[in-house]
Amino acid sequence: MPILARMWMPARPRGAPVDETPRLMVPLVLDPVRVRIGLAGGGPLLARRLAWLRDGGGDPAVYAPAPDAELEALAGPALRRRLPDPAETAALQVLWVAGLAEPEAERLAAQARALGVLVNVEDVMPLCDFHTPSVVRRGSLLLTVSTGGKSPGLAAKLRRYLEALFPAEWTERVEQSARARRGWRAEGLDGRTTAELTGAMARDRGWLP
Numbered sequence: 001m002p003i004l005a006r007m008w009m010p011a012r013p014r015g016a017p018v019d020e021t022p023r024l025m026v027p028l029v030l031d032p033v034r035v036r037i038g039l040a041g042g043g044p045l046l047a048r049r050l051a052w053l054r055d056g057g058g059d060p061a062v063y064a065p066a067p068d069a070e071l072e073a074l075a076g077p078a079l080r081r082r083l084p085d086p087a088e089t090a091a092l093q094v095l096w097v098a099g100l101a102e103p104e105a106e107r108l109a110a111q112a113r114a115l116g117v118l119v120n121v122e123d124v125m126p127l128c129d130f131h132t133p134s135v136v137r138r139g140s141l142l143l144t145v146s147t148g149g150k151s152p153g154l155a156a157k158l159r160r161y162l163e164a165l166f167p168a169e170w171t172e173r174v175e176q177s178a179r180a181r182r183g184w185r186a187e188g189l190d191g192r193t194t195a196e197l198t199g200a201m202a203r204d205r206g207w208l209p
Helices: 043-055 069-078 086-090 102-114 152-165 170-186 191-204
Strands: 002-005 026-029 037-041 061-063 094-098 118-121 134-138 141-145
Touching (some): 043 094, 086 102, 102 118
Parallel strands (some): 094 118
Antiparallel strands (some): 134 141
């Protein structure tokens, strides 16, 4: 599960201008099985995020005061029909928020930050400690695109380009590469030699231009 994180900053006071100071994002790839993740809010964005995390093997707690039928069916027993209280928030490491009115989202984001929890409020950049990139998944191969939240439409277009550039057969190509690497390491070859052989394998099989 990829995220792009930045240094924590306090929430923007209501009515204050948006801080457009350029920042470089730092990419991280999280294991949703090990990381304690929560989702709060409702609507299609939250359902999409839940499906995305489930695809990565996660089973996050879902806090939704008024879930629609889609989210209710998808969440199943993980659903809590309310927002998290401070103790529940403190038990998390990462919190995604979507589908809440701005005052409620600001309150929940502030609560999470005060407890040391990374928070993302979908489509509200000043309330985000991290952004979620567009993703192309081919088995174990994970390709991501991000504009730091500045142009989600462009990120989506680039994702579609990568989907065409890396078709479904890349799932098996990664597995072939992994099997070959295990064999080379079992023979006692070092990491540098293994990397060179991997590159030669990709070139000789025409995987890359």
